Amino acid sequence: MNLLIILITFITMEGLTWTIHKYAMHGLLWVLHRDHHDHSNTGHLEKNDYFFIIFAIPSFALMYFGSQQGFNYLFYIGMGVTLYGMGYFFVHDIFIHQRISFLKNTQNPYLLAIRRAHKQHHKHTGKERGECFGFLWVPIKYFKMYFTKKQR
Template identity: 70%
Template sequence: MNILTVILTFIFMEPITWFIHKYVMHGFLWSLHKDHHDHSHEGAFEKNDYFFFIFSIPAILLFYFGSRDGLTFPFFLGLGITLYGIAYFFVHDIFIHQRIKILRDTNSPYLLAIRRAHKQHHKHVQKEDGECFGFLFVPIKYFKIYFKNS
């Protein structure tokens, strides 16, 4: 049951991430996300990086409350959220944006589709008219491009 909780939480994080990206990051917290689109920051960090801390708070609280009397349900929710956050960091920050210069080349149709959809998202430098707010599940048209050619 615990592993199922972790897996389902990880999967459910995708629509939550889409919603937060579209309505919070491209909404009332655009001031923190803007420099990720227009590259107006100086140095290695962006204001957008504050979201890592903001999004870690629920997981930390779930770990805390879920481990006070053994490992209970909230702990495994926190674990699913944390694993999603780790996946997000590796795919978004390392693979897509190359903040650490590894994983540059791939022939994986899945990863190429994710990269293409994210580039499509970034062609919009304003908070309006955005597209492709998902992370691991992006519109099927991007997958068709690469799976058709493989």
């Protein structure tokens, strides 16, 4: 049952991420997200990196309070959020933005589709007219680009 809670939370996080990215990060919180699009920050860290802390706080709170009550469902929801955050960091920061050179020359159609959709997202440097706000699931046209190419 606990594994199911983690899995459902992880899957649910994709929808939450899309919504938060589109309406909060490209809305009221654009002040923190802007440098991720226009590359105005010259250092290694961006204001956008504060989102790591912003999203980690509720995750850790859920795990803390869930562990204080005998490792109840709150703990496992926090675990699902944490695992999603770890996946996000790996795919977004390491794989897509190459903060650590890893899988740079992959031919995996799924990873190529994710990378391409993210490039489409970043072609807009302003907060309006954005597209592809998802993380692990992006519009099907990007998957078709690489999966059909792989089958030829």
